Amino acid sequence: MLSVRNLIDTTSLTADDITQILDTAQSFAEVNSRAIKKVPALRGRTIVNLFLEPSTRTRSSFELAEKRLSADSLNMGGSTSSVVKGESLVDTIKTIAAMNVDMFVCRARFAGTPALIARSTDARVINAGDGKHQHPTQALLDLYTIRETFGRLDGLKVAIVGDLIHSRVVGSLAPALKTMGADVTLVGPPTYQIVDPGWYGCAQTSDFDSVIGDMDVVYMLRVQLERMEGAAIPSRREYNRLFGLDAERAARMKPGAIICHPGPMNRGMEIEAEAADAPNSKVLDQVNAGVAVRMAAMYLLLGGEDDGVSY
Amino acid sequence: MEQLGPKATIMDEQAMARAVTRIAHEVIENNEGSENIALVGIVRRGANLAQLLADEIGNIEGRRPKVGLLDISFYRDDVTRAISPVLHRTEIPFAVDGKDIILVDDVLFTGRTVRSALDALMDFGRPRTVQLAVMVDRGHRELPVRADYVGKNVPSSREEDVRVCIRPLDDHSAVEIWDVAAEKKLGGAR
Numbered sequence A: 001m002l003s004v005r006n007l008i009d010t011t012s013l014t015a016d017d018i019t020q021i022l023d024t025a026q027s028f029a030e031v032n033s034r035a036i037k038k039v040p041a042l043r044g045r046t047i048v049n050l051f052l053e054p055s056t057r058t059r060s061s062f063e064l065a066e067k068r069l070s071a072d073s074l075n076m077g078g079s080t081s082s083v084v085k086g087e088s089l090v091d092t093i094k095t096i097a098a099m100n101v102d103m104f105v106c107r108a109r110f111a112g113t114p115a116l117i118a119r120s121t122d123a124r125v126i127n128a129g130d131g132k133h134q135h136p137t138q139a140l141l142d143l144y145t146i147r148e149t150f151g152r153l154d155g156l157k158v159a160i161v162g163d164l165i166h167s168r169v170v171g172s173l174a175p176a177l178k179t180m181g182a183d184v185t186l187v188g189p190p191t192y193q194i195v196d197p198g199w200y201g202c203a204q205t206s207d208f209d210s211v212i213g214d215m216d217v218v219y220m221l222r223v224q225l226e227r228m229e230g231a232a233i234p235s236r237r238e239y240n241r242l243f244g245l246d247a248e249r250a251a252r253m254k255p256g257a258i259i260c261h262p263g264p265m266n267r268g269m270e271i272e273a274e275a276a277d278a279p280n281s282k283v284l285d286q287v288n289a290g291v292a293v294r295m296a297a298m299y300l301l302l303g304g305e306d307d308g309v310s311y
Numbered sequence B: 001m002e003q004l005g006p007k008a009t010i011m012d013e014q015a016m017a018r019a020v021t022r023i024a025h026e027v028i029e030n031n032e033g034s035e036n037i038a039l040v041g042i043v044r045r046g047a048n049l050a051q052l053l054a055d056e057i058g059n060i061e062g063r064r065p066k067v068g069l070l071d072i073s074f075y076r077d078d079v080t081r082a083i084s085p086v087l088h089r090t091e092i093p094f095a096v097d098g099k100d101i102i103l104v105d106d107v108l109f110t111g112r113t114v115r116s117a118l119d120a121l122m123d124f125g126r127p128r129t130v131q132l133a134v135m136v137d138r139g140h141r142e143l144p145v146r147a148d149y150v151g152k153n154v155p156s157s158r159e160e161d162v163r164v165c166i167r168p169l170d171d172h173s174a175v176e177i178w179d180v181a182a183e184k185k186l187g188g189a190r
Helices: A015-032 A057-068 A089-097 A113-120 A136-150 A168-179 A208-214 A225-230 A236-243 A283-302 B013-030 B045-061 B112-122 B180-186
Strands: A046-051 A072-077 A103-108 A124-130 A157-161 A183-187 A203-205 A217-220 A258-260 B008-011 B037-042 B067-070 B100-108 B129-137 B149-153 B160-165 B174-179
Touching: A015 A057, A015 A136, A015 A168, A015 A283, A046 A057, A057 A072, A057 A103, A057 A124, A057 A136, A057 A283, A089 A113, A103 A113, A103 A283, A113 A124, A124 A136, A124 A283, A136 A168, A136 A258, A136 A283, A157 A168, A157 A208, A168 A183, A183 A208, A203 A208, A258 A283, B008 B013, B008 B129, B008 B149, B013 B045, B013 B129, B013 B149, B013 B174, B037 B045, B037 B112, B045 B067, B045 B100, B045 B129, B067 B112, B100 B112, B100 B160, B112 B129, B129 B160, B160 B180, B174 B180
Parallel strands: A046 A072, A046 A103, A103 A124, A157 A183, A157 A217, A183 A203, A217 A258, B037 B067, B037 B100, B100 B129, B129 B149
Antiparallel strands: B008 B174, B160 B174
16 A cells, blocks of 8 residues: 555655555566456546646556556546636546546646646546656656666666756656665756755766766656757757767766666767667666556555445 | 464364375366366465475376466455555466466455456466366355365354465465454454
8 A cells, every 4th residue: 555645746655655666567567468468457447647738658658557457548638628718727627526537647737737636636646747846657667667677776876867957757766766775866067957956865967977987877868959949058969979878978887787768869969879779778668667657556546445445 | 462373273284285185186087187287376375285286286197287376466356445565476377278277276265366366367368177276165155156176175154264374485384263353352463
C-alpha cells in the first residue's frame, strides 16, 4: 500500500513507496512480455486521461497501461473539452467526476493543475507532467531502468545534464534519486542552472568534462528548442560542443556506465547519434519501462483499501 | 506476548512426503505417463509443492516435468479490497498449448484462488487439460471447483485457519490448524 492517495510529485514518496512501485512494475514487465499482454487487475475501473497539453509518448504509454490493466478509459484533450468554452477546470473536473470515474491522469501546461484537480475530486490523480514542476512517472521509469541495469540505486552517481531550469524531469528525478540514496550532480550552462541546487541536495556545475568520468548514469535532458530563442545560450553549436554527448565524450564514461534521455531527442543538439544509439544507451529501455511503471502506479493507487469497504 | 501454537498438527513432514509420492503416482497413472504433463504452482507454497511433486515424478519416470510459477494477484476478484503487499514473479518457461497442466496449490478453500489461476493460465495459451492438485482440501467452496489430487481432506471450521508449512519457505514442514479468533485476540498473525 502506498503512503499517498495521489501521485502528484516524487517528493511525497517514501523510499518504501518507490521500492513498492518498482517491484510491482517488475511483475507488470513480465505481463508485457507475454503473448497476451493483458490482465484483469483493474477491470471495471474508469480512468480519464485529461491531456491539456500535447503529448504523444506519455499519453500512449498511459493508454496502453490502462488497456493492459483492463481499465476503461476516456480521453479528453484541451481543445475538445469545455475548458475552451469558458468552463473553469474545477467545474470540468467535478462534472466528469460526477460520472463516477476512479482516476484522472493529467498533463497540464501549468504547474499545480494536478494538485488542484486532486483537491476537487475524490478520484485518484496521477500527474502526467505539469509545466516545469514535476513528471513523477517519468522519474519512476528512469529509476526502474537504472535499477534494472545496476540492481540497485543506492550509492550510484548520476549526472543530469542540460536545460535544468525548464525541466520537470529534474524536478521529479533528482529528489527521487536522493530518496533512494543515489548521488546526483546537475550539469548545465549557468543560464540553465537552478538557483538553489541545495534544495535538491545536489551539486551543480557547468563543467561537464570534469564530472563525466565519475558517473554511473549520464542523463541527458532535452534542450527545449522552442524556448531557446530567449538567448539563454549563445548558439546551438556552442551548446553542442560544451554539453552535447558525442562519441568522444561518451568514450570517457566509466566502463558499465549508461546513457539515458527522457525523449524526444534532439540529435545533433544535446546528443549525437553515436551516443543515442550506443549499446549502453537505455533510451528505448526507458520507453519500454514506462508502460510497466504506469501500470504499477495505477494498480497500487486504485487497488488500495477503498471507501472504507473491506471484508 | 504469549506465543500461540497451532491447535493441531494434521500432517508432519513424513506424511506430507508420502502424500506427494502418492499424488505423483496418481498423476502418472491418470495421464498414462508424464510425457505431456507440466506443473504450474501457485506462489508461494503451491510453487514449492510443485517442485516437490516434479522431483517425485522425475524419480519415478526418469524425466522431471517442467515447472512454472503463477502469481495470481492481478487476477483476483477482490483487488479493491486488499492488495497483496508483495508480488511474486510469474514464470511459465514452456508453451502451455496442448499440454496437460497440473495446477498445484497448498490449500483448497473457497475455490477463488483456483478460479483466478485458471484465468491467468488461459492467458498463456490453451492447455489440453488442467488438473488440480492440493495438499489439503478444507471444504467451504464458494465456486464449483474440485481437486483431482488431494493430499488430505480436512473438514474445518471457518473460524480456523489451515496452514501448510514447507521448507525452505518455513522453518518446518507440516499441515497445521490454527485458531484464528484466539490469534486475533493476541494480535499476532503469520
